[in-house]
Amino acid sequence: MREAKLNPNPDKGYQQIADLLTFLPEEERIGRVRSFVGAMLFD
Amino acid sequence: MAIAAEENKEISITPTAELGDSIQYSDQFRERLDVLQSCVAYRHTSRVPHFSNFFTWKILDSDLKPKLSEALADYGMLDRIQCEFQERYNFDCHYNLNTRNLLKPSDVLGGHHHHIDDERESINFFDQPLMEDGEYLEYVNHRDGMNWRMFLRKYPDIEAGKIAEGIILNFDNAKFTSHIDEKFVTKYGCPDAYGPCIVQVPYERFHKYLRGIKNGTLDLRRHSAECREVFDRIQKEEIMPYLEASLKKDTSMYMNDTMTALLAHTMLSQKQWDEFYWPYQKQYFDAILASGKNVMVYVEDSIIRFKEYFQDYPKGFLTIVPERDDVFELREAIPNATIVGGISTQLLGNGTPEECVERTKRVIDGMGDGFVLGQDKMVSFRNDCRRENLLAVCDYVQNFRW
Secondary structure, eight states, X not given: OOOOSSOSSHHHHHHHHHTTOTTSOHHHHHHXXXXXXXXXXXX | OOHHHHHHHHHTOOOOOOOOTTOOOOHHHHHHHHHHHHHHTTOOOSSOOBEEOBXXXXXXHOTTOOOHHHHHTOHHHHHHHHHHHHXXXXXXXXXXXXXXXXXXXXXXXXXXXXXXXXXXXXXXXXXXXXXXXXXXXHHHHSHHHHHHHHHHHHSTTOOHHHHHHHHHHHHHHHHHHHHHHHHHHHTSOOOEEEOSOEEOOHHHHIIIIISHHHHHHHHHHHSHHHHHHHHHHHIIIIIHHHHHHHTTSOOTXXXXXXXXXXXXXXXXXXXXXXXXXXXXXXXXXXXXXXXXOOEEEEESSOOGGGGGGTTTSOTTTEEEEOSSSOHHHHHHHSTTSEEEEEEOHHHHHHSOHHHHHHHHHHHHHHHOSSEEEXXXXXXXXXXXXXXXXXXXXXXXXXHOOO
Protein backbone atom coordinates (compact mmCIF):
# COMPACT_ATOMS: atom_id res chain seq x y z
CA MET A 1 0.00 0.00 0.00
CA ARG A 2 1.29 3.44 -0.90
CA GLU A 3 1.70 6.19 1.63
CA ALA A 4 -0.54 9.21 1.34
CA LYS A 5 0.33 12.86 0.92
CA LEU A 6 -2.12 14.22 3.43
CA ASN A 7 -1.32 14.38 7.11
CA PRO A 8 -1.63 10.84 8.45
CA ASN A 9 -2.75 12.15 11.83
CA PRO A 10 -6.53 11.93 11.55
CA ASP A 11 -7.30 15.06 13.56
CA LYS A 12 -4.91 17.15 11.50
CA GLY A 13 -5.98 15.51 8.26
CA TYR A 14 -9.68 16.06 8.89
CA GLN A 15 -8.97 19.67 9.88
CA GLN A 16 -6.98 20.24 6.67
CA ILE A 17 -10.08 19.45 4.66
CA ALA A 18 -12.56 21.09 7.01
CA ASP A 19 -10.71 24.38 6.58
CA LEU A 20 -11.64 24.31 2.91
CA LEU A 21 -15.36 23.85 3.50
CA THR A 22 -16.00 27.53 3.99
CA PHE A 23 -19.45 27.24 2.44
CA LEU A 24 -20.58 25.30 5.51
CA PRO A 25 -21.08 26.63 9.06
CA GLU A 26 -17.88 26.08 10.97
CA GLU A 27 -19.46 23.72 13.49
CA GLU A 28 -20.60 21.36 10.72
CA ARG A 29 -17.35 21.06 8.82
CA ILE A 30 -15.46 18.38 10.75
CA GLY A 31 -18.57 16.24 10.99
CA ARG A 32 -19.07 16.44 7.24
CA VAL A 33 -15.50 15.42 6.59
CA ARG A 34 -15.67 12.46 8.97
CA SER A 35 -18.96 11.33 7.51
CA PHE A 36 -17.67 11.61 3.95
CA VAL A 37 -14.45 9.77 4.70
CA GLY A 38 -16.39 6.96 6.36
CA ALA A 39 -18.88 6.77 3.53
CA MET A 40 -16.25 6.63 0.79
CA LEU A 41 -14.79 3.47 2.28
CA PHE A 42 -18.01 1.78 1.28
CA ASP A 43 -18.31 3.28 -2.17
CA MET B 1 -26.87 11.12 11.00
CA ALA B 2 -25.48 8.27 13.05
CA ILE B 3 -22.39 6.49 11.89
CA ALA B 4 -24.32 3.28 11.43
CA ALA B 5 -26.82 4.94 9.17
CA GLU B 6 -24.11 6.52 7.10
CA GLU B 7 -22.12 3.35 6.81
CA ASN B 8 -24.99 1.01 6.20
CA LYS B 9 -26.16 3.35 3.52
CA GLU B 10 -22.93 2.88 1.70
CA ILE B 11 -22.46 -0.82 2.21
CA SER B 12 -24.50 -1.85 -0.75
CA ILE B 13 -27.73 -0.09 -0.72
CA THR B 14 -28.80 3.36 -1.65
CA PRO B 15 -31.45 4.25 0.89
CA THR B 16 -34.78 5.71 0.10
CA ALA B 17 -35.05 9.28 1.19
CA GLU B 18 -37.24 10.16 4.10
CA LEU B 19 -40.47 11.55 2.76
CA GLY B 20 -41.47 15.03 3.82
CA ASP B 21 -44.66 15.75 5.71
CA SER B 22 -45.89 18.02 2.95
CA ILE B 23 -46.24 15.34 0.27
CA GLN B 24 -49.70 14.96 -1.23
CA TYR B 25 -50.32 11.32 -2.03
CA SER B 26 -52.34 10.57 -5.15
CA ASP B 27 -55.10 7.96 -5.41
CA GLN B 28 -52.76 5.89 -7.58
CA PHE B 29 -50.09 5.97 -4.87
CA ARG B 30 -52.58 4.93 -2.22
CA GLU B 31 -53.94 2.08 -4.33
CA ARG B 32 -50.44 0.80 -4.98
CA LEU B 33 -49.45 1.12 -1.38
CA ASP B 34 -52.55 -0.78 -0.28
CA VAL B 35 -51.87 -3.64 -2.71
CA LEU B 36 -48.16 -3.82 -1.85
CA GLN B 37 -48.72 -3.70 1.90
CA SER B 38 -51.50 -6.27 1.62
CA CYS B 39 -49.14 -8.63 -0.20
CA VAL B 40 -46.51 -8.04 2.48
CA ALA B 41 -49.13 -8.82 5.12
CA TYR B 42 -50.09 -11.99 3.22
CA ARG B 43 -53.64 -10.73 2.71
CA HIS B 44 -55.60 -11.48 -0.43
CA THR B 45 -55.50 -8.73 -3.06
CA SER B 46 -57.48 -8.04 -6.21
CA ARG B 47 -54.34 -7.90 -8.31
CA VAL B 48 -50.64 -8.79 -8.25
CA PRO B 49 -48.22 -5.86 -7.94
CA HIS B 50 -45.13 -5.69 -10.12
CA PHE B 51 -41.79 -4.92 -8.48
CA SER B 52 -38.78 -3.61 -10.42
CA ASN B 53 -35.40 -5.07 -9.61
CA PHE B 54 -33.94 -3.35 -12.67
CA PHE B 55 -30.62 -1.61 -12.33
CA THR B 56 -28.14 -0.78 -15.10
CA TRP B 57 -30.34 -2.42 -17.74
CA LYS B 58 -32.54 0.67 -17.62
CA ILE B 59 -29.69 2.70 -19.06
CA LEU B 60 -29.05 0.16 -21.80
CA ASP B 61 -32.76 -0.01 -22.66
CA SER B 62 -33.19 3.73 -22.94
CA ASP B 63 -34.00 5.34 -26.27
CA LEU B 64 -31.41 7.97 -25.37
CA LYS B 65 -28.83 5.24 -26.06
CA PRO B 66 -26.09 6.64 -23.85
CA LYS B 67 -22.87 4.91 -22.95
CA LEU B 68 -22.88 3.71 -19.35
CA SER B 69 -20.13 6.16 -18.46
CA GLU B 70 -22.10 9.08 -19.93
CA ALA B 71 -25.31 8.25 -18.11
CA LEU B 72 -23.66 7.62 -14.75
CA ALA B 73 -21.99 11.02 -14.87
CA ASP B 74 -25.16 12.96 -15.72
CA TYR B 75 -27.98 13.36 -13.17
CA GLY B 76 -30.33 14.82 -15.79
CA MET B 77 -29.85 11.80 -18.00
CA LEU B 78 -30.35 9.37 -15.11
CA ASP B 79 -33.55 11.20 -14.24
CA ARG B 80 -34.84 11.01 -17.83
CA ILE B 81 -33.91 7.34 -18.13
CA GLN B 82 -35.67 6.42 -14.90
CA CYS B 83 -38.81 8.31 -15.98
CA GLU B 84 -38.69 6.79 -19.46
CA PHE B 85 -38.48 3.34 -17.86
CA GLN B 86 -41.52 3.99 -15.67
CA GLU B 87 -43.55 5.50 -18.50
CA ARG B 88 -42.82 2.48 -20.68
CA TYR B 89 -43.35 -0.32 -18.13
CA ASN B 90 -45.42 1.25 -15.32
CA PHE B 91 -44.06 -0.72 -12.36
CA ASP B 92 -45.76 -0.45 -8.96
CA CYS B 93 -42.57 -0.23 -6.95
CA HIS B 94 -38.85 0.08 -7.63
CA TYR B 95 -36.00 -1.33 -5.62
CA ASN B 96 -33.74 1.31 -7.11
CA LEU B 97 -34.35 4.61 -8.91
CA ASN B 98 -31.04 4.94 -10.77
CA THR B 99 -29.33 6.03 -7.57
CA ARG B 100 -26.81 3.23 -7.48
CA ASN B 101 -23.31 3.77 -8.84
CA LEU B 102 -23.30 7.55 -8.45
CA LEU B 103 -19.57 7.60 -8.89
CA LYS B 104 -18.74 11.28 -9.24
CA PRO B 105 -17.27 11.73 -5.74
CA SER B 106 -15.17 8.61 -6.14
CA ASP B 107 -14.00 9.72 -9.57
CA VAL B 108 -12.88 13.13 -8.38
CA LEU B 109 -10.87 11.47 -5.63
CA GLY B 110 -9.08 9.47 -8.28
CA GLY B 111 -10.71 6.22 -7.25
CA HIS B 112 -9.94 3.30 -9.46
CA HIS B 113 -11.99 0.79 -7.54
CA HIS B 114 -14.73 0.81 -10.11
CA HIS B 115 -14.25 0.33 -13.79
CA ILE B 116 -17.02 1.30 -16.16
CA ASP B 117 -16.51 -0.77 -19.28
CA ASP B 118 -18.51 0.88 -22.05
CA GLU B 119 -17.58 -1.77 -24.58
CA ARG B 120 -18.81 -4.68 -22.45
CA GLU B 121 -21.50 -2.54 -20.84
CA SER B 122 -20.55 -3.50 -17.33
CA ILE B 123 -19.35 -1.93 -14.09
CA ASN B 124 -16.64 -3.82 -12.30
CA PHE B 125 -15.74 -3.42 -8.65
CA PHE B 126 -12.36 -4.59 -7.45
CA ASP B 127 -11.95 -6.66 -4.32
CA GLN B 128 -9.21 -4.66 -2.63
CA PRO B 129 -8.58 -4.85 1.12
CA LEU B 130 -8.35 -1.46 2.86
CA MET B 131 -7.78 -2.87 6.33
CA GLU B 132 -4.71 -4.87 7.15
CA ASP B 133 -4.44 -8.11 9.03
CA GLY B 134 -4.55 -7.38 12.75
CA GLU B 135 -6.40 -4.06 12.60
CA TYR B 136 -9.81 -5.29 13.73
CA LEU B 137 -9.54 -4.00 17.28
CA GLU B 138 -8.11 -0.72 16.07
CA TYR B 139 -11.21 -0.38 13.92
CA VAL B 140 -13.60 -0.51 16.89
CA ASN B 141 -11.36 1.31 19.35
CA HIS B 142 -10.28 4.20 17.12
CA ARG B 143 -12.80 4.43 14.32
CA ASP B 144 -11.91 7.92 13.09
CA GLY B 145 -8.23 7.12 12.95
CA MET B 146 -8.76 3.82 11.16
CA ASN B 147 -11.18 5.36 8.70
CA TRP B 148 -8.66 8.04 7.88
CA ARG B 149 -5.88 5.48 7.47
CA MET B 150 -7.99 3.35 5.15
CA PHE B 151 -9.18 6.36 3.20
CA LEU B 152 -5.56 7.37 2.51
CA ARG B 153 -4.81 3.81 1.42
CA LYS B 154 -7.74 3.90 -0.94
CA TYR B 155 -6.85 7.31 -2.37
CA PRO B 156 -3.08 7.54 -1.92
CA ASP B 157 -2.50 10.54 -4.18
CA ILE B 158 -5.36 12.62 -2.91
CA GLU B 159 -5.12 16.31 -2.06
CA ALA B 160 -7.30 18.18 0.41
CA GLY B 161 -8.92 20.27 -2.33
CA LYS B 162 -10.08 17.17 -4.16
CA ILE B 163 -11.67 15.82 -1.01
CA ALA B 164 -13.55 19.09 -0.53
CA GLU B 165 -14.71 18.79 -4.14
CA GLY B 166 -15.81 15.23 -3.45
CA ILE B 167 -17.85 16.39 -0.46
CA ILE B 168 -19.66 18.90 -2.67
CA LEU B 169 -20.35 16.20 -5.27
CA ASN B 170 -21.66 13.96 -2.52
CA PHE B 171 -24.22 16.66 -1.70
CA ASP B 172 -25.28 16.52 -5.34
CA ASN B 173 -25.72 12.74 -5.08
CA ALA B 174 -27.91 13.18 -2.01
CA LYS B 175 -29.94 15.87 -3.75
CA PHE B 176 -30.49 13.68 -6.79
CA THR B 177 -31.53 10.74 -4.61
CA SER B 178 -34.09 12.85 -2.75
CA HIS B 179 -35.33 14.44 -5.96
CA ILE B 180 -35.94 11.21 -7.87
CA ASP B 181 -37.41 9.53 -4.82
CA GLU B 182 -39.94 12.30 -4.29
CA LYS B 183 -40.69 12.46 -8.01
CA PHE B 184 -41.61 8.78 -8.08
CA VAL B 185 -43.92 9.23 -5.13
CA THR B 186 -45.60 12.41 -6.33
CA LYS B 187 -45.54 12.18 -10.13
CA TYR B 188 -45.70 8.42 -10.71
CA GLY B 189 -47.46 7.28 -7.52
CA CYS B 190 -44.87 4.61 -6.71
CA PRO B 191 -44.29 3.84 -3.02
CA ASP B 192 -40.72 3.19 -1.94
CA ALA B 193 -39.76 -0.40 -1.32
CA TYR B 194 -38.61 0.17 2.27
CA GLY B 195 -38.39 2.87 4.89
CA PRO B 196 -35.28 4.66 6.15
CA CYS B 197 -34.09 1.77 8.29
CA ILE B 198 -31.44 -0.48 6.77
CA VAL B 199 -29.28 -2.92 8.68
CA GLN B 200 -26.62 -5.46 7.78
CA VAL B 201 -24.66 -7.70 10.10
CA PRO B 202 -21.18 -6.42 11.05
CA TYR B 203 -19.39 -9.05 8.97
CA GLU B 204 -20.84 -7.71 5.73
CA ARG B 205 -18.72 -4.55 5.75
CA PHE B 206 -15.48 -6.48 6.20
CA HIS B 207 -16.37 -9.07 3.60
CA LYS B 208 -17.40 -6.65 0.92
CA TYR B 209 -15.22 -3.61 1.53
CA LEU B 210 -12.71 -3.40 4.34
CA ARG B 211 -11.02 -6.80 4.17
CA GLY B 212 -12.32 -8.12 0.89
CA ILE B 213 -13.96 -11.46 0.22
CA LYS B 214 -10.82 -13.57 0.40
CA ASN B 215 -9.31 -12.00 3.52
CA GLY B 216 -12.68 -11.67 5.21
CA THR B 217 -13.38 -15.37 5.00
CA LEU B 218 -9.84 -16.27 6.05
CA ASP B 219 -10.14 -13.95 9.07
CA LEU B 220 -13.12 -15.90 10.36
CA ARG B 221 -10.85 -18.92 10.62
CA ARG B 222 -7.56 -17.30 11.62
CA HIS B 223 -8.87 -14.57 13.96
CA SER B 224 -12.22 -15.93 15.04
CA ALA B 225 -12.13 -14.65 18.64
CA GLU B 226 -11.08 -11.18 17.53
CA CYS B 227 -13.74 -11.09 14.84
CA ARG B 228 -16.43 -12.12 17.27
CA GLU B 229 -15.36 -9.48 19.78
CA VAL B 230 -15.32 -6.77 17.13
CA PHE B 231 -18.65 -7.81 15.61
CA ASP B 232 -20.21 -7.80 19.10
CA ARG B 233 -18.91 -4.29 19.73
CA ILE B 234 -20.16 -2.96 16.39
CA GLN B 235 -23.52 -4.58 16.98
CA LYS B 236 -23.91 -3.18 20.47
CA GLU B 237 -22.35 0.25 20.07
CA GLU B 238 -23.39 1.14 16.57
CA ILE B 239 -26.02 -0.93 14.79
CA MET B 240 -28.52 -1.68 17.55
CA PRO B 241 -28.75 1.95 18.74
CA TYR B 242 -29.28 2.98 15.10
CA LEU B 243 -31.93 0.31 14.61
CA GLU B 244 -33.78 1.17 17.80
CA ALA B 245 -33.87 4.85 16.81
CA SER B 246 -34.95 4.06 13.24
CA LEU B 247 -37.79 1.85 14.40
CA LYS B 248 -39.42 4.88 16.00
CA LYS B 249 -39.86 6.55 12.62
CA ASP B 250 -43.16 6.56 10.79
CA THR B 251 -42.82 4.06 7.93
CA SER B 252 -46.49 3.72 7.11
CA MET B 253 -46.08 5.02 3.55
CA TYR B 254 -43.54 2.40 2.44
CA MET B 255 -44.04 -1.10 1.08
CA ASN B 256 -41.88 -2.52 3.88
CA ASP B 257 -40.89 -0.78 7.09
CA THR B 258 -37.24 -1.85 7.12
CA MET B 259 -34.68 -3.60 4.95
CA THR B 260 -31.76 -5.93 5.39
CA ALA B 261 -29.51 -7.41 2.71
CA LEU B 262 -27.80 -10.78 2.99
CA LEU B 263 -24.71 -11.05 0.79
CA ALA B 264 -21.80 -12.61 2.67
CA HIS B 265 -23.75 -15.68 3.78
CA THR B 266 -22.95 -17.17 0.39
CA MET B 267 -19.34 -17.69 1.47
CA LEU B 268 -20.00 -19.11 4.94
CA SER B 269 -20.07 -22.64 6.25
CA GLN B 270 -22.92 -23.69 8.51
CA LYS B 271 -20.70 -23.26 11.56
CA GLN B 272 -19.63 -19.77 10.48
CA TRP B 273 -23.23 -18.80 9.80
CA ASP B 274 -24.16 -19.94 13.30
CA GLU B 275 -21.33 -18.03 14.92
CA PHE B 276 -20.72 -14.93 12.83
CA TYR B 277 -23.92 -14.19 10.99
CA TRP B 278 -27.20 -15.48 12.33
CA PRO B 279 -26.92 -14.26 15.97
CA TYR B 280 -26.62 -10.68 14.70
CA GLN B 281 -29.27 -11.04 12.03
CA LYS B 282 -31.66 -12.59 14.53
CA GLN B 283 -31.25 -9.66 16.86
CA TYR B 284 -32.45 -7.31 14.11
CA PHE B 285 -35.39 -9.52 13.24
CA ASP B 286 -36.42 -9.81 16.88
CA ALA B 287 -36.18 -6.07 17.48
CA ILE B 288 -38.13 -5.27 14.30
CA LEU B 289 -40.80 -7.83 15.15
CA ALA B 290 -41.08 -6.55 18.71
CA SER B 291 -41.72 -3.06 17.36
CA GLY B 292 -44.62 -4.32 15.24
CA LYS B 293 -42.83 -3.67 11.95
CA ASN B 294 -41.82 -5.86 9.02
CA VAL B 295 -38.65 -6.36 7.01
CA MET B 296 -37.65 -6.77 3.38
CA VAL B 297 -34.86 -9.35 3.13
CA TYR B 298 -32.82 -8.86 -0.02
CA VAL B 299 -30.85 -12.04 -0.64
CA GLU B 300 -27.89 -12.60 -2.90
CA ASP B 301 -27.56 -16.08 -4.36
CA SER B 302 -29.54 -18.72 -2.38
CA ILE B 303 -30.98 -18.74 1.14
CA ILE B 304 -32.73 -22.10 1.10
CA ARG B 305 -29.92 -23.94 2.91
CA PHE B 306 -30.65 -21.72 5.93
CA LYS B 307 -34.41 -22.04 5.61
CA GLU B 308 -35.10 -23.28 9.14
CA TYR B 309 -33.80 -20.03 10.64
CA PHE B 310 -36.61 -18.10 8.95
CA GLN B 311 -39.52 -20.46 9.41
CA ASP B 312 -40.74 -19.39 12.85
CA TYR B 313 -41.52 -15.77 12.05
CA PRO B 314 -45.20 -14.95 11.58
CA LYS B 315 -46.73 -14.33 8.18
CA GLY B 316 -46.56 -10.64 7.35
CA PHE B 317 -43.13 -10.13 8.87
CA LEU B 318 -40.64 -11.32 6.23
CA THR B 319 -40.66 -10.22 2.60
CA ILE B 320 -37.91 -12.11 0.82
CA VAL B 321 -36.46 -10.83 -2.46
CA PRO B 322 -34.50 -13.87 -3.61
CA GLU B 323 -31.90 -14.08 -6.32
CA ARG B 324 -31.11 -17.63 -7.33
CA ASP B 325 -33.84 -19.49 -5.46
CA ASP B 326 -36.86 -20.59 -7.46
CA VAL B 327 -39.93 -18.97 -5.94
CA PHE B 328 -41.87 -22.25 -5.76
CA GLU B 329 -39.04 -23.97 -3.89
CA LEU B 330 -38.66 -20.96 -1.63
CA ARG B 331 -42.39 -20.93 -0.85
CA GLU B 332 -42.14 -24.56 0.21
CA ALA B 333 -38.98 -23.91 2.23
CA ILE B 334 -40.16 -20.73 4.00
CA PRO B 335 -43.96 -20.76 3.63
CA ASN B 336 -44.45 -17.91 6.10
CA ALA B 337 -42.57 -15.36 3.95
CA THR B 338 -44.00 -13.09 1.28
CA ILE B 339 -41.88 -13.55 -1.83
CA VAL B 340 -40.92 -11.08 -4.55
CA GLY B 341 -39.78 -12.59 -7.85
CA GLY B 342 -40.83 -15.31 -10.25
CA ILE B 343 -39.51 -14.13 -13.61
CA SER B 344 -35.94 -15.07 -14.45
CA THR B 345 -33.54 -12.99 -16.48
CA GLN B 346 -32.75 -16.17 -18.36
CA LEU B 347 -36.31 -16.09 -19.65
CA LEU B 348 -36.58 -12.31 -20.02
CA GLY B 349 -33.36 -12.26 -22.00
CA ASN B 350 -33.69 -15.39 -24.06
CA GLY B 351 -37.35 -16.39 -24.18
CA THR B 352 -40.22 -15.19 -26.31
CA PRO B 353 -43.00 -12.84 -25.16
CA GLU B 354 -45.39 -15.82 -25.15
CA GLU B 355 -43.05 -17.86 -22.94
CA CYS B 356 -42.67 -14.94 -20.54
CA VAL B 357 -46.44 -14.51 -20.26
CA GLU B 358 -46.87 -18.26 -19.71
CA ARG B 359 -44.38 -18.14 -16.85
CA THR B 360 -46.09 -15.06 -15.41
CA LYS B 361 -49.44 -16.86 -15.41
CA ARG B 362 -47.90 -19.93 -13.83
CA VAL B 363 -46.22 -18.09 -10.96
CA ILE B 364 -49.25 -15.92 -10.22
CA ASP B 365 -51.54 -18.97 -10.15
CA GLY B 366 -49.08 -21.11 -8.24
CA MET B 367 -47.93 -18.61 -5.63
CA GLY B 368 -51.29 -17.13 -4.65
CA ASP B 369 -51.31 -14.65 -1.76
CA GLY B 370 -48.12 -13.26 -0.27
CA PHE B 371 -46.53 -12.84 -3.66
CA VAL B 372 -45.24 -9.84 -5.64
CA LEU B 373 -44.13 -10.37 -9.22
CA GLY B 374 -40.49 -9.47 -9.79
CA GLN B 375 -37.21 -10.54 -11.37
CA ASP B 376 -34.72 -13.05 -10.04
CA LYS B 377 -31.74 -10.70 -9.72
CA MET B 378 -30.55 -7.14 -10.16
CA VAL B 379 -31.19 -6.75 -13.88
CA SER B 380 -27.96 -5.22 -15.09
CA PHE B 381 -26.74 -6.48 -18.46
CA ARG B 382 -28.20 -5.98 -21.91
CA ASN B 383 -28.85 -9.68 -22.42
CA ASP B 384 -30.67 -9.97 -19.11
CA CYS B 385 -33.86 -8.78 -20.74
CA ARG B 386 -35.50 -7.95 -24.04
CA ARG B 387 -37.88 -5.01 -24.21
CA GLU B 388 -40.68 -6.93 -25.93
CA ASN B 389 -40.56 -9.64 -23.27
CA LEU B 390 -40.81 -7.18 -20.41
CA LEU B 391 -43.64 -5.31 -22.14
CA ALA B 392 -45.55 -8.59 -22.52
CA VAL B 393 -45.12 -9.40 -18.81
CA CYS B 394 -46.18 -5.87 -17.81
CA ASP B 395 -49.23 -5.99 -20.06
CA TYR B 396 -50.32 -9.30 -18.57
CA VAL B 397 -49.80 -8.45 -14.89
CA GLN B 398 -51.33 -5.00 -15.18
CA ASN B 399 -54.52 -6.44 -16.65
CA PHE B 400 -54.67 -9.46 -14.38
CA ARG B 401 -57.38 -9.59 -11.69
CA TRP B 402 -58.15 -12.42 -9.36
